[in-house]
Amino acid sequence: MTLKLPDLPYAYDALAPYMSAETLQFHHDKHHQAYVDNGNKLLAGSKYEGKSLEDICKEAFADKNAGIVNNVGQHYNHLHFWQWMKKGGGGKKLPAKLEKLADGYGGFDKLRADFINAGVTQFGSGWAWLVLKDGKLEVTKTPNGENPLMHGAKPLLGCDVWEHSYYIDYRNARPKYLEAWFDNLVNWEHVEKMMG
Ligand code: MN3
Numbered sequence: 001m002t003l004k005l006p007d008l009p010y011a012y013d014a015l016a017p018y019m020s021a022e023t024l025q026f027h028h029d030k031h032h033q034a035y036v037d038n039g040n041k042l043l044a045g046s047k048y049e050g051k052s053l054e055d056i057c058k059e060a061f062a063d064k065n066a067g068i069v070n071n072v073g074q075h076y077n078h079l080h081f082w083q084w085m086k087k088g089g090g091g092k093k094l095p096a097k098l099e100k101l102a103d104g105y106g107g108f109d110k111l112r113a114d115f116i117n118a119g120v121t122q123f124g125s126g127w128a129w130l131v132l133k134d135g136k137l138e139v140t141k142t143p144n145g146e147n148p149l150m151h152g153a154k155p156l157l158g159c160d161v162w163e164h165s166y167y168i169d170y171r172n173a174r175p176k177y178l179e180a181w182f183d184n185l186v187n188w189e190h191v192e193k194m195m196g
Contacts, residue, residue: 001043001049001050001051001052001053001056002040002043003035003036003039003040003043003053003072003075004036005028005032005033005036006079006082008024008028008082009082009083009086010086010087012024012025014086014087015085015086015087015185018169018180018181018184018185019085019169019181019185020168020169022168023165023166023168023169026164026168027160027164027165028078028082031078031162031164032074032075032078035071035072035074035075035078035145036075038067038071039068039071039072039074039075042067042068042071042072043056043068043072046068048060048068048072053072053075053076053079054076054149056068056072057069057072057073057076057147057149057150058149058150060072060073061073061146061149061150069144069145069146069150070144070145070146071145072145073144073145073146073147073150074145076147076149077127077145077147077158077160078160080155080158080190080194081158081159081160083187083190084157084158084159084186084187084190084191085181085185085186085187086185086187086189086190089184089185089186089187089188090182090183090184090185090186091183091188092108093188094108094188095188095189095191095192097192097195098156098188098191098192098195101132101136101137102137104136104137105136105137111130111137111139112182114139115128115130115139115157115159115178115182116128116175116178116179116182118139118140118141119141119159119161119174119178120174120175120178121141122141122142122143122161123143124143124144125143125144125161125162125163126141126142126143126144126146126161126162127141127142127146127147127158127159127160127161128140128141128158128159128161128178129141129142129147129148129153129155129156129157129158129159130155130156130157130158130191131148131153131154131155131156132153132154132156132195133148133152133153133154137156138153140153154194154195154196155194156191156194156195157186157191157194159178159181159182161174161177161178165177
């Protein structure tokens, strides 16, 4: 498959003040574009050509192909990251299907605290995740361009904790970014959609 940079599903300034237009311009136009370009170079003529994005993530991880894992993984992660945010997102009300699972996890507040903690404690670049594994919710974290598909889980929500995602708006305050992101930007409808 050929990777393609999607348009943002909202205007660059739609997520302010929690994520600025400047951050989105750099993050979407420069960083995501670079993953697309590098990913396409690495995929061309490789055994992964013609496979689905999800399968490429899993197989490249099993093959320990770091270039594909990181660039194609980041393409998958960012495709969803843009959709995991919306203007007027966040809040405490989960879609019904998800609320049931969250109750089994220990409730919304525990889920929120664990997710933020996963992002805060991811050493260096990476992602915090809410995943579905064996029918249950789990909170995890991954380094660099890895994602839960590579670890046998289904990603439902992911927050990018690479510095390029928050340094313009929050400088080094990663915890503040994660709290603002979770409370004000999360598009829970996309999370529900990921449940399939
Ligand atoms: Mn990023």
